[in-house]
Amino acid sequence: MTTQRAAPPFSLRGIAVPAFGPGLLFSLGEGAILPVVALTARDLGASVAAAALIVTLIGLGSWFFNLPASLITLKFGEKWSIAGAAAAGALALTAAGLSPLVPDGVWLLAAAMVVVGMAASVFSLARQKYLTEAVPVRYRARALSTLGGVSRIGIFLGPFIGAGVMQLAGISGAYWVGVAAMLAAAAIALTIQELAPADTAGSHSGPAPTLRSVGSSHAGVFLTVGFGILLLSALRASRQVVIPLWADHLGMDATQASLIYGLSGAVDMLVFYPAGKLMDRKGRLWVALPATVIMGIALMLIPLTSGFLGLTLVAMLVGFGNGISSGLVMTLGADFSPEHGRGQFLGLWRFIADAGATGGPVLLSGVTALASLGMGVRATGLLGFAAAAVFAVTIPRLRHRRNY
Known part of the structure; x- marks a missing residue:
């Protein structure tokens, strides 16, 4: 008679890198560019009011994209939504970093900030949904508090790293820090283990939720x-x-x-x-x-x-x-x-x-x-x-x- 080995107890440390690594890096990328977006806009000829508005576009893009973000996450799954959002954020920051090199670059910068906000919306929703379903309920608050905490650490550290790189590469250096951080976030996200679908055909009857x-x-x-x-x-x-x-x-x-x-x-x-x-x-x-x-x-x-x-x-x-x-x-x-x-x-x-x-x-x-x-x-x-x-x-x- 054979006995089955008991499953090892759940540990947050066991999923720390794939669960929290992308969040830390994505937030670090955001933190690196937040102090310089308004300055970049001003260098491109925007007024003070317009520069402030361009910074606000990040939040507005995230806010208005929350509902489409839920549909994207459902369609592609948490792993690919997190990786794809980080890659989209990196692409947007590349455009922002190159905006001083193109005519009327302020419009490119504004569009890039909208995309950064949209990417952040998909990224945040997908990682929240992933942890909600991957972590046992008795550890839920610790997992999600840690997720919020590492994001704050990233936002806190980002400006310092960005400032260091700007000493060598100028103001665009902050954007290259953001690009590198978000590409690293996308790479780590690819190591996330796919979750089994929660809503199987036998577990729920009725129309699909909208x-x-x-x-x-x-x-x-x-x-x-x-x-x-x-x-x-x-x-x-x-x-x-x-x-x-x-x-x-x-x-x-x-x-x-x-x-x-x-x-x-x-x-x-x-x-x-x-x-x-x-x-x-x-x-x-x-x-x-x-x-x-x-x-x-x-x-x-x-x-x-x-x-x-x-x-x-x-x-x-x-x-x-x-x-x-x-x-x-x-x-x-x-x-x-x-x-x-x-x-x-x-x-x-x-x-x-x-x-x-x-x-x-x-x-x-x-x-x-x-x-x-x-x-x-x-x-x-x-x-x-x-x-x-x-x-x-x-x-x-x-x-x-x-x-x-």
């Missing part, structure tokens, strides 16, 4: 927990604008503002894994509530600061709140996503999150224009308390809807 049918059948989740996600995303995006603006308001120079922002980002990167572990062991609410309340309080404190030390301490508190929320949006999306129609659900989920990320800075700008920067920052802080209230009510109430 964006409309999934949106309709899960409208309750999108209108409740999804609203909390929208508020959280708006809060996160606003904090990136608030810190440098308040530093400028206090009369600090660019070096001081960058140092404060960097220290906030450093704290952000240190806490993502413990937060994921807490979510797996205690539940999502144990992170959702403290993260949103801490960021809300910290942003409300920013207008009370009057110097470098005060703003640095508050910015680090903002970074801590944001850091413990790493992966929260993806984890909740995975929790509530149906097994049949998961790709469509995640596309809609990411569309909502990106809408919040776009709307947060708009709210800050609008209140600042009508009142003052201090009032705009306080209004942004209120988003944290609103998100906490939504999560406190909706996550426990809809607990039975999770697929674990």
Whole structure:
């Protein structure tokens, strides 16, 4: 009589390179080019407003392509969608790097940024769907928090590597760093093991899910927990604008503002894994509530600061709140996503999150224009308390809807 050997226990380390390597490299490529896109546009003759718009095209391309991204991922699978998106991003950055060499290169640069955003949308959705299905539920939050964490590490390191290469190759050097990083991400993605299709013919009967049918059948989740996600995303995006603006308001120079922002980002990167572990062991609410309340309080404190030390301490508190929320949006999306129609659900989920990320800075700008920067920052802080209230009510109430 022969006995079967028990399967080895699951370990995140065992899938670390294929699961997290592409995300780290893709984000590093994005981080390398983000500081120089506006400068490139200005060198090509764009006005300040047009240069700012070209930077915004990355986010807009990602936001509006979330729904098509879900269909692409379903058609080609996670592995090829991740690899293809990284390759498309590398091609777009090649075009951006060559834009100073062509007539009216500003239009080529703008088109390249749209494609980068579209590629990021496919890349992010495919890797989220892959980890949702490849990782056991008891490790889900840790996996997705780590995914969010390595992306932040890439964004943090990218500008430093780009700056080093620019010393040798000029401003276009940042784009070549991005190209190399995204091509490496595509190469590593090809080592990802294909997942067995979740929806086999014998496991589900009925019509194939569509964006409309999934949106309709899960409208309750999108209108409740999804609203909390929208508020959280708006809060996160606003904090990136608030810190440098308040530093400028206090009369600090660019070096001081960058140092404060960097220290906030450093704290952000240190806490993502413990937060994921807490979510797996205690539940999502144990992170959702403290993260949103801490960021809300910290942003409300920013207008009370009057110097470098005060703003640095508050910015680090903002970074801590944001850091413990790493992966929260993806984890909740995975929790509530149906097994049949998961790709469509995640596309809609990411569309909502990106809408919040776009709307947060708009709210800050609008209140600042009508009142003052201090009032705009306080209004942004209120988003944290609103998100906490939504999560406190909706996550426990809809607990039975999770697929674990």
